[in-house]
Amino acid sequence: SQTIHQWPATLVQPVGSPLSLECTVEGTSNPNLYWYRQAAGRGLQLLFYSVGIGQISSEVPQNLSASRPQDRQFILSSKKLLLSDSGFYLCAWSVQGSSGNTIYFGEGSWLTVV
Amino acid sequence: QQQVKQSPQSLIVQKGGIPIINCAYENTAFDYFPWYQQFPGKGPALLIAIRPDVSEKKEGRFTISFNKSAKQFSLHIMDSQPGDSATYFCAVNDGNTGKLIFGQGTTLQVKP
Numbered sequence: 558s559q560t561i562h563q564w565p566a567t568l569v570q571p572v573g574s575p576l577s578l579e580c581t582v583e584g585t586s587n588p589n590l591y592w593y594r595q596a597a598g599r600g601l602q603l604l605f606y607s608v609g610i611g612q613i614s615s616e617v618p619q620n621l622s623a624s625r626p627q628d629r630q631f632i633l634s635s636k637k638l639l640l641s642d643s644g645f646y647l648c649a650w651s652v653q654g655s656s657g658n659t660i661y662f663g664e665g666s667w668l669t670v671v
Numbered sequence: 672q673q674q675v676k677q678s679p680q681s682l683i684v685q686k687g688g689i690p691i692i693n694c695a696y697e698n699t700a701f702d703y704f705p706w707y708q709q710f711p712g713k714g715p716a717l718l719i720a721i722r723p724d725v726s727e728k729k730e731g732r733f734t735i736s737f738n739k740s741a742k743q744f745s746l747h748i749m750d751s752q753p754g755d756s757a758t759y760f761c762a763v764n765d766g767n768t769g770k771l772i773f774g775q776g777t778t779l780q781v782k783p
Contacts, residue, residue: 589769600760600773600774600775600776601715601760601773601776603770606770647714647715649714651771658703658764658769658770658771659705659717659720660717660771661717662707662714662715662716663714664713664714665712665713665714667712
């Protein structure tokens with residue numbers, strides 16, 4: 558069966574510090590990978606998605622970047638965090654080429670920028 | 672521009688009641704309509720989904736009703752339980768881009 562792991566689960570970082578959130582998927586090959594942000598316990602905002610190694614699409618302009626160095630690894634980064642970067646970050650995956658595009662989410666990472 | 676509008680924002684029902692959450696969309700290219708359930712501090716999980724060629728789908732106590740002509744779909748929870756208290760998100764899949772677009776979510780509280 559497929560599993561998705563995301564870490565760290567919680568993070569408190571000062572303004573201006575760097576960020577690295579990591580996500581790995583097991584039990585599948587060549588998945589679509591996604592980073593979402595959920596602010597204030599509400600809607601899900603798609604930040605980045607990737608259809609393959611090194612292929613990253615950004616959905617919104619922001620202070621964050623994403624990378625996919627391996628097939629099942631997805632990393633969310635920032636060089637200098639802003640207060641507005643605080644939120645609940647979710648990694649997710651889906652099967653490439655599937656009709657229906659069910660997305661499976663990780664457990665999330667709480668980021669507080671202070 | 673919000674491509675999928677979800678209502679209500681929050682909902683409180685008594686145990687055994689039937690909460691109904693509604694979503695409306697505009698783009699006819701949407702071809703898959705899932706609902707996700709999210710408990711506090713956890714990632715959302717797929718609850719039930721429907722394709723536009725059927726008008727209703729049931730899985731246990733959860734039912735999706737789909738009205739293609741009105742471009743609306745809704746989630747009904749039969750015999751609701753306190754354990755159903757969670758945030759529910761509808762979503763639409765854009766058949767042209769393959770992207771899943773989420774509604775703003777509904778926070779449901781089922782009182783014992």
